[in-house]
Amino acid sequence: MSSDDTSPEPQQEMTPDAERESFVDFMPAPIRPYLRLMRADRPIGTWLLLIPCWWGLALGAATPLPRYGDLGSLMFFAIIMAIGAFVMRAAGCVYNDIIDRDIDAKVARTANRPLASGRVSLKAAWALLVALSLIGLLVLIQFNLTAIITGLAALGLVAAYPFMKRITWWPQAWLGLTFNWGILVGYAAVTGTLGWPAFLMWAAGIFWTLGYDTIYAHQDKEDDALIGVKSTALRLGERTQAWLVRFYTATVILAAIAGRLVGMNFWFFVLLVAPMAHFTWQIWRLKTDEPATCLLLFKSNRDAGLILLGAMLAGLF
Template identity: 45%
Template sequence: MDGSKVFSTNDTGPVADAVKQHWVDTRLPAGLRPYARLARWERPIGWWLLLWPCFWSAALAAVAGGKAWPDPWHMVLFFIGAVAMRGAGCTYNDLVDVDIDSKVERTRSRPIPAGQVSRLQAKIFLVVQALIGLAVLLQFNTYTIWLGIASLLPVAVYPFMKRITNWPQLFLGFAFSWGALMGWAAAFGSLSWSPVFLYIGGICWTIGYDTIYAHQDKEDDALVGVKSTARLFDEHTKPALILLYSCATALFFLAAIFADAGPAAFIGILAGVIHLGWQIVVLDIDDGDQCLQLFRSNGTYGWILFFGFFADALIGAL
């Protein structure tokens, strides 16, 4: 029965597309592994993609405020919050999508459809992670707290969007780019045009990288009726990515301009263009393994932009 043995699990092995020989599977006690897989701890790219807009925004706030670097305490909080809330989001998504996941080759080995974790166990784990996220959020100023609470709306609606629109990646962008607002708000207790441009640019970037990711599942998605921009763009994915990544780059330029950034920030953005262009040039939408690797490479893109913004803050404060 769903409510019995709340913390017992049936660990039948890692998820199909998980990182092989990860510490989750080699070092964690067997009973904890399914929960780690629910939170996607073996796939850190997810929380990095959630974290980067926070870090970018915090770095641009340092530039605008004439500081040499972002507030270190805020950076620690953003890191903990990103890991906790990404895990909570994945757990929530798996609870909503269990019927779909059981029909898709890549996802049917996830903990809930595979029977490693019951729905009740997953709900308890979701609450624990959400409480950690709340504890982190309460460390910020009042404006940022309310802004963080508002982020729950796009998080809540995202899992349902693949059922009703060809643009679920847009709603993922609403949720995953929210940190672009949070970093600035944490520093100033308000928002301005710079974080708004950063947020909209982050949405364009998210649609792009998650379109690449969604090409892994397009055949199964078509069979079960799941919609995505990968299916929508299809053979026109590369032109769509050119448009999306160009818009993201232009908006990041505007964010830097309105933060009164110097040359280092713009050099970082231009260096990022090279990386995004490489993704588009080499992309093979019919090679699922390559799509996954290119998706993960967006973690590198995050570093590129952050180093540019961070260097600009450091140089500007000298």
């Protein structure tokens, strides 16, 4: 293997929001475009898909008399959900790029994506999507029947998502429905059922996604307006910060109600101050006309989600 095979990929071949110095840069050159198609160089998406799964596990563990709630099972579920989040986020990105390849070619931030730029063929992308989906299915069947059925029910949401930006100003809401479905799966994996706490926490996650993905969408608003793609960034415009207050407040309130319904202790409610403080910082720091700031704040939601998870874990003991 020549030294060129493991050298970092040229800057122009990477999307602007990709992680610098990621492991993808040092992989053999022929597979780099496929890893970039999977967004392996952008782990934030995996975190934002995984954290709600862990919220669901924590919420289920707090539910009285969970059916599958021993510590060993919870640890196993947490690990395989991490695997599942990686492969299913990757599958979702591949599918999204297949559908959006013509749009991506017209947007500055996405024009260098592997499909839009022609570095990966459409046939190869479909083959990768099938392989990733099969791995995801292997992960899903490790759970109980209720969790399996719940997981499969998300496929319709996933399939419809790439089309939402063409028909509604609120595609971020649809992304929230999809990206937080792991709350329901995690809760069902622990309890063997679904209930109001899970649905309220799912709603909390939807508002969370409305917040962070509206911030993210401000990076593309000029290109989106030119090509006729819709988003909450365009719909809300200068009112974004006021709406973020609503979105993030709803996130914390709904999480508090869900925690109360399952009997989380005093510390959970005290520690909810921490994610609220993080959300307040995001709103204060936001400059919607600064793409770099928008990307920074979007990525910071990994920390916000983990802080909320920490409050939930404290509420178990």
